[in-house]
Structure formats: structure tokens, C-alpha cells
Amino acid sequence: MTFDLEEQEKLDALKDWWKRYGIWLTGALVILAMGAAGAQWWRYHQHEKAAQAAVVYGALQLGLQANQSKAIKDDTATLIDKYPGTPYATRAALISASKSMQTGDTKTAETQLRWVIDHTSEDGIKQLAVLRLAAILLQQKDPAGALKLLDAPYNEAFTARFNDLKGDALVQQNKIAEARASYKIALEKLDAQNTFRKYIEVKLDALGGEPK
Incomplete structure (x- = not known):
């Protein structure tokens, strides 16, 4: 029970x-x-x-x-x-x-x-689009717009290309010393056999010698 x-x-x-x-x-x-x-x-x-x-x-x-x-x-x-x-x-x-x-x-x-x-x-896709758009803006003589894009973070693999375009934008703004510095960063990231080096070296030479 x-x-x-x-x-x-x-x-x-x-x-x-x-x-x-x-x-x-x-x-x-x-x-x-x-x-x-x-x-x-x-x-x-x-x-x-x-x-x-x-x-x-x-x-x-x-x-x-x-x-x-x-x-x-x-x-x-x-x-x-x-x-x-x-x-x-x-x-x-x-x-x-x-x-x-x-x-x-x-x-x-x-x-x-x-x-x-x-x-x-995708970071790589985005950065590739940034580079291409920045190049268009530079063709349109809009260096400020290009620099605004190029100031975004980027992967190491894109360092040379980003700094090359930054150099172009700075040249358009007549900021020669800054442009030279960007071109040099781009060169440092390219190996000696890279054909893109010649392209950047020509632009560096066109800027003339560094001020004393």
C-alpha cells in the first residue's frame, strides 16, 4: 500500500x-x-x-x-x-x-x-576593385577620390600596386616628396625580376633627383 x-x-x-x-x-x-x-x-x-x-x-x-x-x-x-x-x-x-x-x-x-x-x-576581390576604381579616378583627374580609396587596408600582396597608384595620385596633387616615398615602397615590395619595376623606376626618374 x-x-x-x-x-x-x-x-x-x-x-x-x-x-x-x-x-x-x-x-x-x-x-x-x-x-x-x-x-x-x-x-x-x-x-x-x-x-x-x-x-x-x-x-x-x-x-x-x-x-x-x-x-x-x-x-x-x-x-x-x-x-x-x-x-x-x-x-x-x-x-x-x-x-x-x-x-x-x-x-x-x-x-x-x-x-x-x-x-x-572577400578581401582580395574588394582590394582588386579598389585598385581598378582608383585607376579610373586618376584618369578622371580625381586624385583626392583615388587616395581616399587607397587609404583602405590592403593585403601584403597588393602593397606594390597600392603604393604605385598612391604615387600617381600624389604626383597629380604636386606632392612630389610624398609621391617619391610611395614609389619607393612599391619598388621595395617587388623582386628584381618583376617587369613592373621598370615602370615604377621610369616614374621615379621623371620626378628628378631628391632635394639636398
């Missing part, structure tokens, strides 16, 4: 606990299940988007090989509009910007490069 009473008390306590907290526990389990299902759906959705973006990017590559400027531009627009979160979109924008520059459409190139800078999460 004692055992039965103890069991009954435990059962009554469990029933009482369930009345108080059962609905909350059920709700929590439902939320967890919905969250897991939502996460699984999101992963599937992202995978599908990436696969679709890859197809469009493949078409862009074919357009690039065939030198079809309109196809490249259209495919890039599709990737930016429908798949902006994929790495294909930023790479396509870089390619399209280069093509736009070749055809003299600097306005479109600038817009595409700024989009890359604002949307990519």
Missing part, C-alpha cells in the same frame, strides 16, 4: 507539473522543430541559388570568350539583381567593369566596381 501511495503521489505531482508547464514545453519543442526545418530550408534555398548563379556565370564566361559585350553586361545584371549574395555576382561585376573600360564606358565600370566594393566579403 505504501508503495502504491508513493507512486500515486509522484503521478499526481507529474500531472500537476504538466498542467503548469506542459503547454510551454510543447511550444518550445514546436519552435525548435520549426527552427530546424527553417534552417534546413534556408540551406537548401542557398544551395539552389548558388547553383542557379553558377549557370548564369558559366554563360557569362562563354560570352567573354566570344567577346559578346552585351551578353556579359546582361548576365552581370542578372547576377547582381537575383544573386547578389553569391561570389559569382562580384566576380561578374569585375569582369564586366573591365569590359566596360575596354569599350570606353567608364561610367558603367565605375558603378560596377563600387558595387563590388560595397557588397563583396
